[in-house]
Amino acid sequence: MPRTERGYRCSSCGWTTVAYVGRCPGCQAWNTLEPFAEAPRGTAASRRPGAAAPAASLVRLGDVEGDTAERHATAIPEFDRVLGGGIVPGSLILVGGDPGIGKSTLMLQAAASLARGGLRVACICGEESPRQVRMRAERLGVADAPVDLIADPSLDAALAAAESAGVDVLVVDSIQSVTVEGLESRAGGPAQLAEAGARLLAFAKGTGTATLVTGHVTKGGEVAGPKLLEHLVDVVLYFESAEGGVLRLLRAVKNRFGATDELGLFEMTGAGLQSVENASAAFLAPHAPGASGCAITAVIEGSRPLAVEVQALAVPSALAAPRRIAAGIEPARLHLLLAVLARRGGIPAGALDIVASVSGGLRLRDTSADLAICLALASAIHDRPLPAGTAFLGELALSGAVRPVHQASRRLAELARLGLRGAVVPAGTPAIEGLQLTRVASLADALERVGLSGLPVRAVPHHDALQQPQRGEQADQ
Ligand code: TYD
Ligand code: MG
Numbered sequence: 001m002p003r004t005e006r007g008y009r010c011s012s013c014g015w016t017t018v019a020y021v022g023r024c025p026g027c028q029a030w031n032t033l034e035p036f037a038e039a040p041r042g043t044a045a046s047r048r049p050g051a052a053a054p055a056a057s058l059v060r061l062g063d064v065e066g067d068t069a070e071r072h073a074t075a076i077p078e079f080d081r082v083l084g085g086g087i088v089p090g091s092l093i094l095v096g097g098d099p100g101i102g103k104s105t106l107m108l109q110a111a112a113s114l115a116r117g118g119l120r121v122a123c124i125c126g127e128e129s130p131r132q133v134r135m136r137a138e139r140l141g142v143a144d145a146p147v148d149l150i151a152d153p154s155l156d157a158a159l160a161a162a163e164s165a166g167v168d169v170l171v172v173d174s175i176q177s178v179t180v181e182g183l184e185s186r187a188g189g190p191a192q193l194a195e196a197g198a199r200l201l202a203f204a205k206g207t208g209t210a211t212l213v214t215g216h217v218t219k220g221g222e223v224a225g226p227k228l229l230e231h232l233v234d235v236v237l238y239f240e241s242a243e244g245g246v247l248r249l250l251r252a253v254k255n256r257f258g259a260t261d262e263l264g265l266f267e268m269t270g271a272g273l274q275s276v277e278n279a280s281a282a283f284l285a286p287h288a289p290g291a292s293g294c295a296i297t298a299v300i301e302g303s304r305p306l307a308v309e310v311q312a313l314a315v316p317s318a319l320a321a322p323r324r325i326a327a328g329i330e331p332a333r334l335h336l337l338l339a340v341l342a343r344r345g346g347i348p349a350g351a352l353d354i355v356a357s358v359s360g361g362l363r364l365r366d367t368s369a370d371l372a373i374c375l376a377l378a379s380a381i382h383d384r385p386l387p388a389g390t391a392f393l394g395e396l397a398l399s400g401a402v403r404p405v406h407q408a409s410r411r412l413a414e415l416a417r418l419g420l421r422g423a424v425v426p427a428g429t430p431a432i433e434g435l436q437l438t439r440v441a442s443l444a445d446a447l448e449r450v451g452l453s454g455l456p457v458r459a460v461p462h463h464d465a466l467q468q469p470q471r472g473e474q475a476d477q
Contacts, residue, residue: 084258
């Protein structure tokens with residue numbers, strides 16, 4: 001009977017040996033050798049499946065230990081919200097975003113808050129010197145928090161220090177700035193990132209340390225950026241700024257311990273990031289009374305309803321193919337809604353340049369804002385304002401039918417809380433206190449209720465609106 005082969009195999013290049021060595025002579029990587037034991041070739045095919053391989057054990061689902069570990073709450077309300085209630089011990093969390101968006105600021109604030117709460121917290125600061133971190137901490141008013149700094153650029157040395165200090169939470173700022181020794185490629189390169197990610201994962205799982213890692217989104221080529229690590233980590237959060245202003249959106253795109261699509265809202269102030277809890281107020285632009293092209297709606301972002309304003313502008317175009325510019329609205333959706341508005345609402349955009357955007361820099365991701373977008377467009381095309389204090393909810397079918405939206409009552413409750421007086425909603429929407437509902441079955445119906453139907457088609461300078469070929473339209477984002 002042929003003997004089973006045993007030995008060690010390099011997990012990165014596949015080199016094998018019978019005796020363990022720390023560094024693989026094949027690819028020079030450290031600590032990549034793993035033990036293996038396998039039957040010689042030729043025997044596997046003739047073997048009954050599962051007969052000779054050591055059997056894995058079965059565990060009944062109900063017997064598996066549940067999530068008994070307490071989460072570490074950061075006491076930063078919007079950060080905890082996005083994390084699903086706090087940081088789970090042993091989890092690996094990636095915080096990505098453009099340079100300068102506020103990743104280091106948030107990490108330092110969270111680290112200080114956790115350390116003040118009695119946890120042992122260390123930061124590997126690869127981006128900045130301890131002196132710079134100290135200056136930032138002073139600005140943030142957290143310089144007295146018992147946070148340990150590790151300034152060694154070698155990841156292995158830093159992790160060894162963190163492990164021997166027995167930290168509960170480790171912050172790595174940033175993954176692009178630490179190096180894994182023994183790899184040929186430069187710091188921040190794909191091979192370095194993948195290896196550093198794997199080491200951090202092994203560290204987090206092996207020691208039970210909650211590990212927060214920041215990563216820059218590389219402009220254009222995202223391969224070498226945090227995208228490379230998304231499959232590996234437990235939680236992926238992305239930081240975005242809304243319209244380049246002071247608002248910062250922290251979005252969970254993956255969360256093994258909570259809901260994805262959760263949105264955290266911050267404001268960048270002179271003293272760091274402040275949680276914005278009344279989110280709707282931040283997104284509702286101060287209203288210019290009597291402005292045309294503005295329609296309020298409510299969307300569901302993660303677990304909360306948010307009121308936003310859709311804004312549209314229509315101006316005579318100087319181009320043969322008028323422009324359609326959308327910010328926060330899918331260009332394809334804008335085109336579709338313009339087609340519905342022309343055909344079902346009798347309001348063609350024709351030779352007008354159309355600009356549509358969403359207040360606060362939010363991206364609309366569901367179709368519940370269709371009616372609001374269409375009415376904002378209609379209002380802009382006719383240059384007549386919509387009724388003040390009224391919001392619009394509803395998805396539009398190509399037939400012009402207004403379809404119901406999910407979680408309508410939560411959206412309406414938020415609109416009522418903000419002091420709106422009425423809402424135009426799909427037929428069948430249940431009544432809600434404090435809001436006068438106007439139920440409509442179709443777009444034409446809605447246009448009539450707001451006084452935008454039966455108006456003469458707005459004179460357009462170049463072409464007859466309905467005969468204008470729409471093929472050459474350009475969608476800009
Ligand atoms: P930072 O956290 O360094 O960004 P990242 O780590 O994502 O690259 O944030 C830097 C920006 O934030 C910088 O432009 C200055 C600004 N900022 C404030 O406005 N207030 C503050 O209290 C701090 C610390 C930074
Ligand atoms: Mg930084």
